[in-house]
């Protein structure tokens with residue numbers, strides 16, 4: 279016999295087998311018992327949660343001979359019997375009383391007209407003809423209108439079931455003539471239970487953790503979970519008698535990033551250990567994980583801490599018990615405010631990664647910035663302990679970072695501690711509460727100084743925290759950006775400044791947009807920050823001739839805006855990058871549309887109102 283995929287082999291054939299949709303199956307069974315069957319139904323919900331399956335069971339039930347003939351059976355069981363001729367026809371896929379119609383590929387008026395013609399013919403055997411229209415939101419407006427009449431006065435033998443993942447796209451005229459059922463996302467434990475049953479039936483052993491991992495990956499969709507299980511079985515079970523699914527194999531196959539890695543991030547924050555943080559970044563890189571994916575999971579990791587802070591319970595965290603306990607324990611290392619600030623930073627980084635190159639560097643920088651945001655996050659006990667310890671010797675690379683983590687508000691004033699001398703040019707940090715956000719601290723520092731008189735030391739001062747991270751990075755793994763911009767730099771400081779400018783670049787553009795300078799922003803989208811000299815001359819490379827001319831013309835205004843935003847005495851030199859102009863011309867259509875969609879109010883409005891998106 280040919281192989282049948284799990285999702286089809288274990289497709290429920292009774293209401294009772296449909297997982298986690300009891301609120302719907304119960305209502306339908308009740309209406310069958312009372313003989314109150316409607317003519318139009320909308321089944322909405324995520325993909326793979328049982329909409330079409332429920333529709334098929336419903337079609338089978340209304341035609342089941344036993345349900346029709348045996349009132350006792352109808353009242354007590356209310357399930358298709360699976361034995362009568364009609365049920366057998368349904369199971370063999372031979373029944374003429376069910377028509378499935380895929381609106382995604384048959385969405386024209388003509389298709390609907392054909393369906394309408396068809397509807398006039400009554401059922402063969404049985405009572406009803408059931409029309410299941412899948413992805414009904416894909417019908418054109420004209421097709422919906424053509425259908426309206428049929429739905430207003432349906433023949434008594436017709437039942438329409440519209441299945442959709444996007445309920446809001448169904449016109450109100452159609453929706454108001456139907457009973458609506460919203461299918462829920464299937465809870466993790468129910469999917470896991472179902473997978474366990476399938477494994478039992480197939481004679482395959484499986485770790486609980488492995489099945490939970492599959493269930494989690496499926497994100498509430500039973501069909502997805504079953505498809506993954508198919509794949510896992512093919513991967514994990516070999517011909518040499520191995521008959522079990524193990525966690526490590528599943529996590530391997532699914533490129534799953536283990537929870538441990540996210541705890542490593544929070545541990546590195548708590549101990550202000552930049553080296554450990556870079557190790558995590560390196561792991562992501564080595565294993566070929568997607569940075570965006572990692573960031574998304576890391577945001578979820580922080581969300582779990584927020585849940586614990588707010589609910590004081592880990593019930594809502596869908597993880598094995600020991601992981602939940604670890605969340606409860608580690609939640610003490612971070613305050614809710616810090617968690618929120620970190621989540622903000624990560625979301626901003628996600629946006630930046632979409633639009634800028636140098637992914638790896640931005641990713642590492644974001645992770646290192648988490649340490650800065652989490653300064654002083656060690657628990658009270660740890661703080662006391664590390665405060666009583668002698669400060670680490672200057673040679674240890676982690677020393678400056680560690681000294682920061684021990685900083686407490688009351689210690690701020692008298693702190694000429696030895697750690698300050700660990701990195702010679704770095705002065706004692708400014709007022710600690712402000713230190714978490716480097717900008718205001720640096721603003722005071724530079725407001726008083728006229729441009730041009732800035733020496734290297736003050737650059738370092740301005741970005742002392744940032745600089746220490748960047749230096750570290752430069753020393754471990756010089757990135758492409760560091761190399762290209764190193765021409766005018768001494769001691770890596772302007773590199774640090776340049777990277778700081780880059781990190782905040784997205785926000786700077788938002789700032790300009792808010793000030794009504796959208797045109798300038800769209801020209802800046804065609805430009806890159808190339809270098810920054812020690813005296814604050816920023817070099818912008820512009821890959822579009824026209825944008826270059828405009829920016830060159832407005833260089834003074836741009837310099838003022840930059841100086842104002844970054845709180846640094848910056849000057850701007852724009853140059854035209856002809857080589858890049860040629861190589862970026864190919865993707866310019868998308869870029870142009872993207873800029874247009876960001877800068878033009880009409881386009882923004884159209885996108886918002888009609889749910890458009892950029893396709894390229």
Ligand SMILES: [Zn+2]
Pocket residue numbers: 341342343344345358359360361362363364365366
């Ligand atoms: Zn039957």
